[in-house]
């Protein structure tokens with residue numbers, strides 16, 4: 001049976017990975033500065049992660065949400081301790097889109113309203129409401145287009161005020177650092193005013209931290225760079241270092257009721273073991289400090305390269321903007337220099353999303369290759 005052909009693929013076949021590197025069938029080494037769309041947070045095959053998953057699957061890999069699962073409680077406590085988000089409750093699911101889908105559903109349940117405000121170039125996933133609030137008409141099917149969504153420009157605070165005052169908006173959803181769109185960020189004043197306006201208009205503020213979360217921005221969550229209190233925080237990607245796990249942190253003003261949300265796979269034993277081991281490694285290896293140090297090192301070198309016109313993003317969620325499209329440069333980096341980087345909706349942007357424990361030597365390797373590639 002052929003595979004449903006929805007992905008344009010690079011002709012590389014990684015079969016193993018270690019730290020910041022993956023290896024193909026000929027044992028060719030590739031420097032992975034992309035982590036499969038920001039998923040690899042603590043590096044490929046981290047020994048503590050391998051041990052945690054292996055020992056858990058040998059004990060009990062899965063049971064559904066019909067029994068007590070102390071690993072979920074442990075994971076919730078660990079997220080609270082490391083994030084400092086004291087007043088939230090946790091619901092576990094299995095992907096970023098599912099996290100956003102559940103967040104939007106909760107906002108609608110809570111406020112009894114149904115329109116959503118989202119932003120230009122935002123990306124929130126590919127399921128029903130999550131794709132409807134994503135700013136990309138090409139991936140919205142007619143069934144998704146039935147949702148009531150208004151897309152505004154980032155920083156258009158007058159637009160946010162105007163729309164919220166109409167009284168029918170259940171949620172504002174945004175990324176504090178846009179990922180797929182191309183690393184744009186609104187101003188701190190904008191984020192803080194959105195927070196205030198949401199609270200004044202019985203609208204829930206959803207922080208989509210699916211990509212920016214879990215230390216990648218240089219704080220545990222990217223919204224923590226600002227004075228805001230989201231009602232719901234959505235997480236996935238780096239949370240499981242490749243094991244599919246997502247979740248939403250829910251402010252206790254939103255009261256849980258049986259049947260409101262649910263999932264078969266979410267929060268299973270193996271997923272929790274993966275999630276816990278990622279958090280343990282982030283804590284034990286001081287990875288937030290490493291993110292900030294490596295980010296400063298990366299940006300310092302990037303500033304010396306004249307072809308780079310703009311450095312966007314924060315922490316280890318970075319974008320290098322050129323004044324031409326970078327598809328050929330990305331191909332060159334993969335096929336000639338064996339380095340994975342990412343693209344974005346902004347075609348002039350090279351996206352850099354390394355594991356949070358990347359070291360200076362990997363950054364040096366990247367820049368040496370980039371300078372060479374740019375000089376040819």
Ligand SMILES: Cc1ncc(COP(=O)(O)O)c(C=O)c1O
Nearest residue numbers: 095096097123124125179210211
């Ligand atoms: C900010 C953001 N939200 C949601 C998603 C969707 O996550 P998933 O692909 O796990 O459904 C993504 C994926 O790229 C994302 O970057």
